[in-house]
Amino acid sequence: MTATPFGSITDVAGVDVGHHQRTGRGWQTGTTVVVVEGGATPGVDVRGGGPGTRETDALAPENLIQQIHAVCLTGGSAYGLSAADGVVAWLERRGLGFPVGPPTGDDQRVVPVVPAAVVFDLERGGVFANRPDASFGDRAARNARRAQQAWGAVGAGTGATAGGLQGGVGTASTRVRIATPPATADDAEPAPFADIVVGALAVVNANGTVIDPVSALPWAPSGARLRRPTRPERDALGDALAEQARAQLNTTIGVVATSARLTKAEVAKFASVAHDGLARAVRPAHSMFDGDTVFGLATGASELPAGPTRLQTEGSRHHALNALLAAAADTFAAACTHAVLAATTIGHAPAYRDLCPSALR
């Protein structure tokens, strides 16, 4: 497995990302939409004690919906769930969703299922009533593209904080080489089968810290080359971390995507193990005040081995799946770290890169 941290979730072919945000005049919030126009098999795992979500029940492995076309991540706490309405309308205009009723030429009726999760950023811009609505979802979806340069304090990360620092949206990707079963019994070295891409996007608005207060560096190594901050920088960081009101409702939400073809149940497991990356990158995580939620998406471009499920057989489906699970954790951890490294100061919370500029050269 080759980690290519600070790649992007859009390295998974077919996955686009769009942001929309508003800052100033009492605003500091936004919405990020992950769009898969070709459809993806979905999954989700909700592990925080205070989640705010929509359409997560439809993603249960036993339930009807097998493909979705977008996930909406947004500020605005429970109010912000209305941002997903704009994504639903945008998908309907494109005829993307669960097909219903008889096909009527080009006019196939669809019901778009847009899972969503929110972060708590109310009043970060100063006005409690300023939060994303359907227009945010619509604009974020219209901004969706493969080449997405903006990370950090953008989209759903605009109003985010992470342990007293500015939070944000981060991303990363990893390439996983999956082995095939040996062609013959005495074929010791399995041939390479396929390069599978695993990408992650995380909106970090965590009650916990992403930066270790002792080392002033991220808890989770992410592949970023960082230097130890200077003494005055470490002191400034320590002050900022101490400022953190421990009583805040906070949340890390995100998406892990892969180019592999997985079953709905496998995508649920894939999303679940991504929480291991969250546990490594954000400390503590999954508290009663966190709404930590990770969605999984599998585009299905690359087939995994079909079997067998035998322990001693390299190249089995479950070995391949295990490699993707490990990559989900590693990549989601890197995305969380990147969210905080990429963020710039836009409101009251200072950004890591502004407090510790020497860490990033």
Add this chain to the structure above:
Amino acid sequence: MTATPFGSITDVAGVDVGHHQRTGRGWQTGTTVVVVEGGATPGVDVRGGGPGTRETDALAPENLIQQIHAVCLTGGSAYGLSAADGVVAWLERRGLGFPVGPPTGDDQRVVPVVPAAVVFDLERGGVFANRPDASFGDRAARNARRAQQAWGAVGAGTGATAGGLQGGVGTASTRVRIATPPATADDAEPAPFADIVVGALAVVNANGTVIDPVSALPWAPSGARLRRPTRPERDALGDALAEQARAQLNTTIGVVATSARLTKAEVAKFASVAHDGLARAVRPAHSMFDGDTVFGLATGASELPAGPTRLQTEGSRHHALNALLAAAADTFAAACTHAVLAATTIGHAPAYRDLCPSALR
């Protein structure tokens, strides 16, 4: 919160631990029992892809049983679940269990509910048919005591491996200071309320590694003062880690216990967040071949604040619970690390302390 790593789960008053194992003559397996004769509110979270468990459904928050008196952790894979039978019989003899039928003097009928989880250690001693039975559970329960000195390759950790190294049983404890609500509105500093103890016991038989192959030190800092191993030691460790057959069924199982009084639902959350510690200490974790399972136990000696659930109120129940959740993750991580640090070489798999003696001075 003061971490006192390499304390013991038996630092939670009322919690005892007993081991029984067999080695040599084709044997290398055993059983560990956590006994709470005074009863504890139970919970569980199963997050591995290949679990082997018993009585986990009874622990669901909505189900009947509110108190249990023992948890059984054992080698022997699915066969080893019979070890719990011996614990059930031992508890029945003591009249400990769910009371049924009319009380008949000293002869109260009980049904002991003994949750159990297994690790896959079949054939580690050489003979596939040698695995724990009810006599192992009985002996481990009879050995249960507060002062438990033996850790590492004992009990359920006897046949355990961790990324090619000898695995084992580890423990740790943490003391958590819980704040009370302020007595008056302008009382800025809440008074200390209680010191709550959080203890963990982990049986590490992981497919992933506990030791970082690059640094030759544990992934998760545990409070143990370790030195960087010498170059020859690091090379020997690298060889051992590479030896690991990646196809093994493996599992980390354990218990987190606390002296707090929690609801059954709160104990389930407490067990769930302990998996964050597993995710930090064992990499990767929660694979399809891991049966990772953590039980929670709350003895109820110390009351938590009853409320209110308000974000800005230090001293609320949810702030106290959050502190216990964070301690569950930290303490379980330390227990996992300790399992591998404490293990000695008893079979084919070399122990960390024998490969890298200079790390432990």
